[in-house]
Amino acid sequence: MEIKVFYLWDFGVKETRDITFGTSFTWDIPLLDGYSHCFLPNRSQKPGTHHFRGLDNPGADKEIAAWKPDAVLLFGYNYATHLGLILSQRLRNVPFLFRGDSHELFPARGWKPGVSRFLRRIVFQRFGTFLATGQANRDYFLRSGVIDRQIHIVPHCVDNDRFQSGAEDAHRAAAEWKKELGIPDGAPVVLFAGKFEEKKRPLDLLNAFLRLEPSDSSATAPVLLFVGNGNLESSLRAAAAEREGKTIFFAPFQNQSQMPRTYAAGDLVVLPSFGRGETWGLALNEAMNLGKPVIASSHVGSGPDLVIDGETGWLFPAGDVDALEKRLNQALSNNTQLRAMGEKARQHIAGFSYECATRALAGAMRGIL
Template identity: 50%
Template structure:
């Protein structure tokens, strides 16, 4: 049986069920090499500004091992956060037929990429970067050249959506070396919990004090500048909607400022960080989910996948990586120019101008997101491995 090594930074709540899915259906074996233990031990999350540990299984159902990290400040927020001197030898000892990397911009991974004999054992890469906010100038030209050199080391790349596809093409990856492996969440977990989550959501809304006759706009995530929760708050006030409440769920550096700005409005509510098992309930409490992020860092926005699994319509900014893939304007949501508060306010008004239509948008969301599942992601990976000659077409 052919063997695939997968190298990624740390156990992630969205990737662990993907790995379990691959293990259950694939005709090849694989091992995941983790470079940091965040998520399985209680540690401070830089965005949420609090200690967290995910409450869903992260290491069961597939083969994995941790590579010792000697960084004095381990993490993914800086280049030296992943320093794993034994990575090369641990992967080589596994003797894989191909290696898939899920990151590259860290000390250990650069070292691995340049040392690995990619002619003998091919490298694959799955990323989600985009250029929805193009940067120009001499510095960007040099950056483009450098990144293009890195991608030459990979025999195939897996892209998660349209923006990511164009990013790879911009950096010189030939189209025949690109394979669609979409970003996805554990759709089945959300689908199976939808009915119970809706029941729990009604009780939760009562606990939060949200009027029973109010529709709810939800922001769920980190309260930080890049996510732009303050844009949503100001747009909500500008929209002046009737019988609509705004619910912020999460934590972060902007929490105090958001509370200050919301202090005089009777229909803005806050709930603390919700762990993974409570996310179906979180989205079930909403009639509309909004992701107003600004900048190139919101490479996808898996909160939109989660909301759509719960049959919720969505509004996202043009800087959200998944917007052009998952949101079809006037079918399951709306897209607005990032940073444009007036445009966001208009979108909110449009969404609630016909509440029956808004519900229909949510039903369409669930249909659309079924095409962004672990099945499609696994299929893209297998197609890449066939392309490289690692697997036979029948596999």
Template identity: 40%
Template sequence: MRKLAIVTTHPIQYYAPVFQLLAQRGNIDIKVFYTWSQSTLKKNDPGFGRDISWDIPLLDGYAYEFIENTAQDPGSHHSKGIINPGLIPAITGWQADAVMVIGWAYKSHLGVLKYFKNKITVLFRGDSTLLDEQWGLKNLLRFLYLRWVYRHVDYALYPGKATKAYFEKYGLKKTQLVFAPHAVDNARFAADRQNEARELRTSLAIKDEDILILFAGKFEDKKDPLILIDSFLSLAQSNLHLLMVGNGVLEERLKQKANGHTNVHFMDFQNQSVMPVVYQACNLLCLPSRGPNETWGLAVNEAMACNKAVLVSNKTGCAADLITPGHNGNVFTAENTESLRLNLAALCTSKEKLRLLGEASGEIIAGWNFTKIAQAIETTVTN
């Protein structure tokens, strides 16, 4: 059985199930090498402004090792925040046949790509896009640097069309590109939580016939929740409600804008076990991101798994893959309040319309699952 070493910074809820599934399937032998530190199991997230500790198991069911991080300022916020002198010896000592690196922009991760090139098969998993691409000398230098980085990669696993275009621009050939979709635990989000969802709506004084629009994520500039508040309030429809779920640096400004409007509601960050209830309580998810670097938007996957209509900006990485305009939602022009307002108005004409769009979302997202990621990794490693 071929052995795959997986290099990533810390346990997260979107990758741990894939590692568990790979171990269960038993087609390859895997071991995950975590490079940030064991303390990241509970860490302060600057975006949410609070300690985050996920309430689903992230280390069960697969082999892993935390590698000592000797960085003076440890973290994933800068390239010198991940420094692991013991990483390459650990992978070599485990006698890996292939290595998959998730994210290259850290000293240790780039070092793994460079060291193992032409020694064992090197896979890379990333989700960068060209959505925020700019021209100029700085971008030319970046272009040359990224072409050099990706010369150390044998195969790149891309989650969608926008990332595929990015990899092609930076020198990877079609034969090196492997589709491995971004996914969430569709079954967990789709499980019936309707009784709890009704209780949530009741607690917010939202009538059964009313329409609830949801924003779920960090209250930060990149996700542009301010434009959603502005567009929603401009509609001035008594049967519409907006629920903002999360925390972050824009929280006070958002609450100031919503002050006095009883149909705008706020909830703090909610953990994974609660989020299916939140999604099932809403009728439409809106992700109004303006970037930079909204490379995907997994909240969209989660909402679609709950059979919900979705409205996203054109700066959201998943838009080209998951949104079919008029079929399961729509795409609006980022940073354009009027574009967002018109789309909200068009989508929220009736609950029945949103229900039908949501059913289409459920059908689409069924094909975006952990099994397809596992199969893509297995096929690439064993071929």
């Protein structure tokens, strides 16, 4: 296959301020090497994926049509440019594939979910093939009127090779980093890595951790490490109070090159998100590549695929702090079991790789052409 990527926004390629992280940064790993691509001019006054006109690229259909593609793979549908491509007469005879990771694990009520599903049924008629990231995403497509034979599972993935090939160095670097942070040697580390924002529910994790029974030995008592930034940081530090620097620690935003070290610092990674916002949660993929078991809420889209309860990690009902506390106690009660589960997590994530996704995409393309 000959591939060309048409980017609608240059976030992360040049220094950009992330509203929810509350910081400006440029991703520090190569993003544009090894494939043909271009950036389509975005005229939005506030570019981004946080509103409909955040992706507004006039003439996108003309640029894509000029390349004469046999098929177009569209990531998303609910932005101005996406809608323009879907309605474009220039591309009316080109097969469209859709890729997204939405789900309906969050039990929304009222009339809006029904209306949204009705509108999706109309929009999705333009697509002949749907590339589902996993089980929850597949169910979302089926509820939106997509026929089962139109759906191909193309697993959501990160660069497994990058994380696993540097795992040994990452663990050595993590040991030094934990010393710098003041984490006691030998203390089990519960890790949260991400934005300190409401949908991630870091306060749920903090409150569950604060309920744990204290250990007789302060050197081996579990510690909680928050890595990231966001608007809840001050609330987290206030709730941690006098335990900050003793059993609760904070580290700032880490760029991509430092993420292997970040996950290597943990013994258990927790993603307690609440609501529809956590469409997949790629942090779990990254953590499992470093051999870490995970705890995820029932609203995390990857849960049905990545979390095998009691084997690669545990699930708990989203928003239930009591249930999260029980999972933490269960996980931290047996260090040997925790390490064994981490190895199973590393083995399981092999099925969510670039290679697996590429084979699945090639199969979908053969079906079209």
